[in-house]
Amino acid sequence: MKKIINEPQNAVPEMVDGLVRAYPQYLERIPGSEAMVRSDKDSMIGKVGIVSGGGSGHEPSHAGFVGKGMLSAAVAGQVFTSPTPDQIYAAIKAADHGKGVFLVIKNYSGDVMNFDMAKDMAELDDIKIKSIIVNDDIAVEDSLYTQGRRGVAGTVLMHKLVGAAADQGASLDEIEKLAKAALPHISTIAVALSAATVPEVGKPGFTLADDEIEYGVGIHSEPGYRREKIKSSKKLVSELLAKINQEQHLDPKHQYAVLINGMGATPLMEQYIFSHDLLDQLETQNIKPVFMKVGNYMTSIEMAGISLTVFELADSTWLKYLNYPVETIAW
Amino acid sequence: MLTAENTQEWMNKFYLKIEQNKDYLSELDTPIGDGDHGNNMMRGVEGVKQGLAQLQDPDLKTVLKTIAMGLISKVGGASGPLYGTAFLEMAKKSSDTQDINQLIDVALAGIKKRGGATEGDKTMIDVWSPVAQNDTITQQVIDDAIASTKDMLARKGRASYLGERSIGHLDPGAVSSGYLFTALLETEGTL
Numbered sequence: 001m002k003k004i005i006n007e008p009q010n011a012v013p014e015m016v017d018g019l020v021r022a023y024p025q026y027l028e029r030i031p032g033s034e035a036m037v038r039s040d041k042d043s044m045i046g047k048v049g050i051v052s053g054g055g056s057g058h059e060p061s062h063a064g065f066v067g068k069g070m071l072s073a074a075v076a077g078q079v080f081t082s083p084t085p086d087q088i089y090a091a092i093k094a095a096d097h098g099k100g101v102f103l104v105i106k107n108y109s110g111d112v113m114n115f116d117m118a119k120d121m122a123e124l125d126d127i128k129i130k131s132i133i134v135n136d137d138i139a140v141e142d143s144l145y146t147q148g149r150r151g152v153a154g155t156v157l158m159h160k161l162v163g164a165a166a167d168q169g170a171s172l173d174e175i176e177k178l179a180k181a182a183l184p185h186i187s188t189i190a191v192a193l194s195a196a197t198v199p200e201v202g203k204p205g206f207t208l209a210d211d212e213i214e215y216g217v218g219i220h221s222e223p224g225y226r227r228e229k230i231k232s233s234k235k236l237v238s239e240l241l242a243k244i245n246q247e248q249h250l251d252p253k254h255q256y257a258v259l260i261n262g263m264g265a266t267p268l269m270e271q272y273i274f275s276h277d278l279l280d281q282l283e284t285q286n287i288k289p290v291f292m293k294v295g296n297y298m299t300s301i302e303m304a305g306i307s308l309t310v311f312e313l314a315d316s317t318w319l320k321y322l323n324y325p326v327e328t329i330a331w
Numbered sequence: 332m333l334t335a336e337n338t339q340e341w342m343n344k345f346y347l348k349i350e351q352n353k354d355y356l357s358e359l360d361t362p363i364g365d366g367d368h369g370n371n372m373m374r375g376v377e378g379v380k381q382g383l384a385q386l387q388d389p390d391l392k393t394v395l396k397t398i399a400m401g402l403i404s405k406v407g408g409a410s411g412p413l414y415g416t417a418f419l420e421m422a423k424k425s426s427d428t429q430d431i432n433q434l435i436d437v438a439l440a441g442i443k444k445r446g447g448a449t450e451g452d453k454t455m456i457d458v459w460s461p462v463a464q465n466d467t468i469t470q471q472v473i474d475d476a477i478a479s480t481k482d483m484l485a486r487k488g489r490a491s492y493l494g495e496r497s498i499g500h501l502d503p504g505a506v507s508s509g510y511l512f513t514a515l516l517e518t519e520g521t522l
Contacts, residue, residue: 009370055407055408077407077408078367078370078371078374078407078408079367080365080367081365081367081371081407081408082407082408082409082411083407084403084404084405084406084407084411085403085404085412086403086404087404108409108489109409109446109487109488109489110407110408110409110410110411110412110488113409113412113413113445113446114407114411114412116412116445117403117412117415140492147487147488147489147491147492150492198365198366198367200367200370201357201361201365201366201367201370203366205361205365205366218492220365220489221365222365222489222492223492223493223496
């Protein structure tokens with residue numbers, strides 16, 4: 001393992017310190033926790049609070065999206081491990097300004113349980129809480145017999161939507177309605193070229209041969225659906241876009257937002273090449289995205305790979321929410 | 332019968348077992364999870380140890396609640412809420428009974444409710460449930476229960492994404508639960 005760290009077990013607290021010290025204009029650490037809250041407290045007054053979080057290792061998620069117009073607070077768990085209820089509760093308390101708090105949770109058993117316990121704790125304080133469980137990863141079948149689909153890069157688009165709505169004064173019920181309406185229209189699929197190494201574990205979560213890739217890998221090295229030899233960017237786009245098409249049946253009559261997300265070790269150069277090929281192939285379907293983002297938004301430490309998120313803008317307000325100005329580190 | 336004293340001794344023994352087997356638990360977690368169960372449980376038993384050390388002449392309920400809070404606030408992931416809920420349910424029930432079998436029953440019910448899993452899903456429940464069903468807890472019951480998870484297909488948690496590929500591996504949560512019950516067996520006067 002070769003990483004720029006000190007003691008592996010101190011990776012998360014030291015990262016949080018670095019973040020809040022480098023960006024005091026956006027973030028403050030909530031004392032005694034690994035949760036961070038918006039520095040601009042005035043921007044939260046009279047608004048619903050938006051709290052997200054999860055295991056660390058997905059930077060800039062989730063703290064990079066804390067700021068006016070997006071998240072109110074974010075909680076950083078241990079690497080690839082859900083934060084604990086007391087930490088989430090601290091974030092909820094800091095985000096609450098009397099209008100309730102909306103939680104954005106990714107669909108992992110640990111996250112769901114810990115956020116649920118925090119929700120119970122906050123409700124004892126009479127804080128109104130609603131939540132959405134994001135499950136945009138179409139690599140695995142949604143099934144009653146598994147944990148179901150995972151929450152991945154599409155979560156960042158969910159942060160953007162609900163954050164913009166909250167900033168414009170939407171109520172907790174309205175935010176829940178928006179999140180529920182948008183969720184089924186967000187689909188993500190990834191391809192991995194190499195695995196991530198959790199600092200405390202010290203070795204990669206899986207191994208791929210030098211010339212091998214795996215489609216459908218999750219953001220914590222969860223297995224995907226197929227391995228094969230590395231292909232050109234054009235062919236990777238075809239594979240991932242075919243999966244998206246199976247799910248969403250892309251239609252030129254509809255409007256789409258696209259998020260191309262680097263998994264940590266994939267250079268922006270490759271992400272732009274992938275973008276070029278994607279736009280070419282969408283053009284053959286007569287589709288031109290009305291909103292696009294390319295970069296590292298929901299990473300998996302140093303995993304090499306890319307994910308493609310397509311969001312059908314079924315409601316005209318959603319594009320306005322995506323374009324709504326924010327003050328964050330990473331949007 | 333659990334008492335404040337023997338429950339603390341039980342936790343000391345559990346601490347040592349986790350410490351000794353930390354790497355093994357993480358290794359078990361690598362093919363079907365994300366390779367950190369040993370580290371997460373180690374943080375948890377450290378939290379429990381620190382919490383218990385601060386108590387002065389506590390009653391059983393306080394001991395069990397302290398264990399629960401240590402696990403909930405330190406383990407994270409799915410194991411934190413599940414182990415934490417188990418001890419929280421035992422703490423609540425300990426006002427009525429100190430009988431270990433009855434306490435394990437309520438703990439198991441709590442784990443099932445929190446995680447939504449049941450017997451045969453390849454989780455810690457597959458150890459907790461046979462232990463709860465047997466009037467006499469023996470090492471054989473524990474070992475058989477752990478071994479039974481090997482041939483199961485995971486239906487909950489991260490291992491469920493593997494589908495068929497989850498077969499042939501022991502469930503790490505079942506193994507750590509086994510350590511908990513072996514530690515209980517080794518603590519005099521608890522049964």
